[in-house]
Amino acid sequence: MYQKYYRQFLQAAQKAAAPGCDLPVLHMACHSHHFWPDVTLSAVNDYWQDAAQMADSKWDKVFGDKIPAFQRGIANALKLPDPGQIALAPNTHELVYRLLSAFDLKAPLRILTTDGEFYSFARQLLRLEELPNVEVVRIPTQPFDTLAQRFERELQSGNYQLAYASQVFFDSGVAFPELLALAERKPEGTEMVIDGYHAFFARPTDLSAIADKVFYTAGSYKYLGAGEGMCFMSIPRGCQLRPLNTGWFAEMAELENRADGVGFGDNWLRFAGATMDYSPLYKALAVLDLYAGDGVTVDSIHNYVQQNQQRFLTAMDAAQHPLLNRDNLIAHDLENGHGHFFTFRCGSAENAEKLQAELRTKNVLCDRRQQLLRLGFALYHPQDETFARLFT
Template sequence: MTRLDDLTGPSNALAPHYSRFRVAERLLLTGHSHQAWPDVAARGQLEAYDDAAAEVDDKWERALGKADVLRAGFRRLLGDPEAEIALGASTHELVVRLLSALDLRNRPRLVTTDGEFHSARRQLARLAEEGVDVVRVPTAPVTTLVERMSAAVDDRTAAVLVSSVLFETSWRVPHLSELAARCERVGVELLVDAYHHLGVLPFSIADLGLERAWVVGGGYKYLQLGEGNCFLRLPPQADRMRPVVTGWYAEFGDLSHGAGSPDRLPYAAGAARFAGSTYDPTSHYRAARVLDFFEERGLTPELLREVSLHQRGVLAAAFDDLGAPDPAITRDRETPPDGFGGFLTLHTPHAGRLRAALRRRGVLTDSRGRYLRLGPAPYLTDDQLKAAVGLLGEVLAEERIR
């Protein structure tokens, strides 16, 4: 079983299992966006091909079994063993299916924040162009975000959409249970984006008070599952809903809901009613292998949180040691460490310029507007994290940022 001490010394015990991504040779501070895949992922890819070659169209029995493994993995991560889980290639397609099930004619308001990921941000902006009342609540200060979102909810609101960890700043959104309670009182659907939460913070539907919330997320980031592995957790009231955007897989299973009426399209019960249609199952084969790898190595949410807090602390301390010019580049020092997700955000008007300069020096990271994001991962050593920040110091001097 893996321990924190196995990952912080001159060599990292996990790194040899990521040889195809060469994590020991590169400074990959992309852990908040695209983590490396363990080598076992390649075997999953080949297994998908071998099953297709051997079984041709009969491969689907095996492929659907891999989808069930993925659903079970997401249930564990959500702390919700009985959850109904719909799968999709992206969170966007799952969010669109949910939006299409809302009664926007009679409740034409959606409440969200100005800090949501692009798949939601862009889609909601387009809906606003078509007349939907989209209310964007500023994320700062995050300590009062839920209070301010709750105040924006009224009986014209169809849904509230919010992240549990904000993708630009890494702020954790506190008091989600209060927002959930407000939504339930007014008959509003609550969608929580947990993409920047799972794999770096323990998540519990019950502890967060989200039993009646929808939860969306995926495996492209901290879970190391790669593309094509996203989910939508359905709450109990989902069986009353009929998404307009619907694939033929939603006819699988029990068609008792609306069956027998030629004028009313039937839907299967449970998560299948939010299903899509024929898809590439290769991603699920890969995910099943990676989920097994995490289990075998003891990479539990609790350990991953311990690693994340340590690594983000290493990055923050190394940045502080640079004595970088404030406010040309700075970080949030008021929020306690546990108030963040898994990456360090540096606030600077030069974020894009610094990202490009770091890349030229072999440090891969990214930027979003005025935010330079440094994302550690469990397969990196402390020395690699410090080296990356040291190169940032050289870039600041070279670029004459002061």
């Protein structure tokens, strides 16, 4: 029923059809690159038209109209009380590093995280650990059923300046159990970041109880389906951190009356950077407006995807595939603890590569990481898709 939003991407996908296969292309790498709804094409054109017609005065529209509208859409999706506390940047790494730069790197810096974080943050931590004053403690994600207790025990017992954890882990698709409740109990002196990229606009998320306790990061590239280049981080109200990595946008409210020294505002501009391309903002807004106009919510998206996932599991159980089976599926708790993709252990990178190639001959597009094969689910998958072709 939702395929009507994605006609242009779905038609373009057919150009990647495997020779000799008459089945339509089934894009299951959507936990990474989500197809964009058709409305994003006119949104990019609108940005160009605004730039052509308004030149420099387009910034009045961007900052006075478009950014506040996007912030309201994000706040509504996440139950955040103050849209003005949502900072924008081209990627989450820029925002997280700006937060890291607010700590005194001459003083001891202890960071608590997991061993399942996405490459961007994981790589940055490895580099930071080369400094003599930085210590990183990584809690193993597995076994998942005890992760919350193990992480919170260390968080409460250690003197950490920063804690960082994913809401849904990028490699497994497993949701961090009880993460929001855990964050509500974090020590007062510890800043905490929740990486929500693999959960935002996929799993229903209510941040109202912890809006002033955590930083929450995500973006439009994955489940919002608006492409790369538009990310955000929610900022606790009353935050007084002073990022060392700061751009001229952070002085946006004071440009006409600039004082000596480096001042910071009490809203999202505290973590603002500098000039960026705002066509991704127009795309993201177009998607938010499309869904709002048609009554599509995160809850309805999640329910639709879970129905697809359940049909997949039914077909999988009936097929007894040598690799795509319950024993190799890392987790399948759809009710409580899973994102919108499944991850299968294939035993070796060679097995994963071979399986990916076999699925490609059936017009199923997916991706892999070493021995892990990942299969994602999206709104643009037909309501009557059985997924049986994956197992034959």
